Amino acid sequence: MFKKLFGSILGNNEEENKQQQPQNQHASQHHEDNYDDEYDDDENYENEDDGDAYDPETLHGKHYTIDQFNAEVESRAKAWIAREERDGVKLEQKDIDNIYFNYRREVYTAWNNCSQDQMLRWEMANSMTHMGIATSGFVKEDSSNPFLQPVHGIDLRTYTAMAKKIGSGVDYTLVCKAMNLEPAIWEELNTVWPQRMAEDTSFTVTTLFGQYYGESLDDITQLANIEPEMSxxxxxxxxxxxxxxxxxxxxxxxxxxxxxxxxxxxxxxxxxxxxxxxxxxxxxxxxxxxxxxxxxxxxxxxxxxxxxxxx
Structure with a gap:
């Protein structure tokens, strides 16, 4: 189960990669594949090393508001769409989405005088807002998200800690004993959480699971002293x-x-x-x-x- 799950997260599942189209790739891969040649990262950018120039959460510049940014993107995108329609071009929704995508990049880069790398960091930080897709490193636990509600009192972070121990070779009965859970509860946890990952089209659960998996999770003290045998x-x-x-x-x-x-x-x-x-x-x-x-x-x-x- 874990090999298939992690293969899906990281794109290393050979069979699934052959069979599936890339419409469900994570946003970070989308950024890698959409470099724009008009930006040159060899240039010097006045705000690039100034951490105070950007909001720490959204990475938007502090010299404007998000409403102002959105209004500028909206103005440019609508003007372009209007010109296309006057020329008899029939735009599909994917075309309109792409127009907004490109103008967001254009406005952000111009307003912040930043490199492509900074623009991509901002784009990933806002992938949920702009694209409805979570990006690893930028997802936070949201207690209002029904997909993140605890199962039998076990939240996603604790489930991840249990999965890490079991996946690394610790017998699941020892993990259950440490957590004071019946083995049958683990079986249900290991059904419900992967099912939520599959149902969540924003990839929030899968991405947050991956974020937690990359952490030590030593603060879950019940499992701190349970380690697999290693040379x-x-x-x-x-x-x-x-x-x-x-x-x-x-x-x-x-x-x-x-x-x-x-x-x-x-x-x-x-x-x-x-x-x-x-x-x-x-x-x-x-x-x-x-x-x-x-x-x-x-x-x-x-x-x-x-x-x-x-x-």
Missing amino acids: DSAKEYLQKMKTDPYFYEELEGARQAAYNYGMDGAQWILDNFGINLAQFQEVAMMYMEDRNKNWNSNEISQRLNHRTEKP
């Missing part, structure tokens, strides 16, 4: 993955290469480094969140090159 070398490799992003990229490249040669990449990592799939994906989710929140195209490019070029 000393495996523990060292896992710690190095968490602290050295380039070592993580090497292992991710090796894992993908194994899949390309018809091998089970997750099993190859386990056999050679003692790191199981759940532990590997914990680190992957940690780096995904950090990448989105601190988007730097040059660093991303360097790391991806390291992944593919490392022998």
